[in-house]
Amino acid sequence: MPRALVGGLLLAATLCVTPAAPTAGAAPQASFDCARAxxxxxxxxxxxxxxxxxxxxxxxxxxxxxxxxxxxxxxxxxxxxxxxxxxxxxxxxxxxxxxxxxxxxRGAAPMPGRLPTVVGQCSLTRESVRTNRFEGEPDSGSAAVFANGARQVSYDRVPGIEASRAGDPAVVCLASLPEDCPPGDERGKVYASADLRTLMAWALPDAEHLCGGA
Structure with missing residues (x-):
C-alpha cells in the first residue's frame, strides 16, 4: 500500500477517536437536564x-x-x-x-432546629400555630408561627399556610434580612417555609411592615 495512503488512513483513524472539544456556550452541567429547565x-x-x-x-x-x-x-x-x-x-x-x-x-449532624440567623440557613421545626392575620377574621390574611420562633404574616390568604396543620414538620429558611434598621427594630426578615406533610411552600416576612415603618 502506498505510504501516503497509509498515512491518510492513520490520520483518519486518529480523528475518529479524538474526543470532541466542548461546544462554546454549552449549558453548564447541573444536577438536572437544563434543556428541560x-x-x-x-x-x-x-x-x-x-x-x-x-x-x-x-x-x-x-x-x-x-x-x-x-x-x-x-x-x-x-x-x-x-x-x-x-x-x-x-x-x-x-x-x-x-x-x-x-x-x-457533607457533615453528619442532624438538621438544626434553632431559628436561622444567616441568609440561606435553614432549620427543621414544626408549625405550632396556623391562624389569620387578625385572629378570627379569615379574610384578613394568613399567619403562621413555628416552634423555633419564626413568624410569618400576609395580607393575603396563603394556600400553603391554609393547608397546614399545627404540629406539621416544616423546613424554615432565612431568605432575606432588612437593611438599615433602627436599633432594636429588626422587623422585615423574610422566611421561606415548606410544610413536609403537604410539600407546599411559601415565603413571607415576619411582620406587616419593614423595620422603621409604622
Whole structure:
C-alpha cells in the first residue's frame, strides 16, 4: 500500500477517536437536564456556571447522605421547595441557600432546629400555630408561627399556610434580612417555609411592615 495512503488512513483513524472539544456556550452541567429547565430557579441555575456546579455538588452530596439516611428524601424535597419560594431567580440568594445546604449535607449532624440567623440557613421545626392575620377574621390574611420562633404574616390568604396543620414538620429558611434598621427594630426578615406533610411552600416576612415603618 502506498505510504501516503497509509498515512491518510492513520490520520483518519486518529480523528475518529479524538474526543470532541466542548461546544462554546454549552449549558453548564447541573444536577438536572437544563434543556428541560422550566422554573425561574432552574433557568437561573442553568444560566450560571457557578450555580450549576454548586447544584451538581449538592446533588452528589445528597445521594451519598441519602444512602445513610433514607428518611432524608422528604426533607430534601421540602428544602428545594423552600429554596425556590424564597429565591425565585435571585442568584445570590440561591448561592447562599445551596452553599449552606451543601455544608450541612457533607457533615453528619442532624438538621438544626434553632431559628436561622444567616441568609440561606435553614432549620427543621414544626408549625405550632396556623391562624389569620387578625385572629378570627379569615379574610384578613394568613399567619403562621413555628416552634423555633419564626413568624410569618400576609395580607393575603396563603394556600400553603391554609393547608397546614399545627404540629406539621416544616423546613424554615432565612431568605432575606432588612437593611438599615433602627436599633432594636429588626422587623422585615423574610422566611421561606415548606410544610413536609403537604410539600407546599411559601415565603413571607415576619411582620406587616419593614423595620422603621409604622
Amino acid at each position: 422550566g422554573t425561574p430557579t432552574e433557568k437561573a441555575i442553568c444560566g450560571d456556571a457557578g450555580l450549576a456546579t454548586l447544584d451538581l455538588a449538592l446533588s452528589q452530596a445528597y445521594q451519598a447522605r441519602l444512602r445513610r439516611e433514607p428518611d432524608l428524601r422528604q426533607q430534601q424535597r421540602g428544602w428545594l421547595r423552600a429554596r425556590d419560594a424564597g429565591c425565585g431567580a435571585d442568584r445570590p440568594c440561591m448561592k447562599a441557600f445551596i452553599r449552606a445546604r451543601l455544608d450541612w449535607m
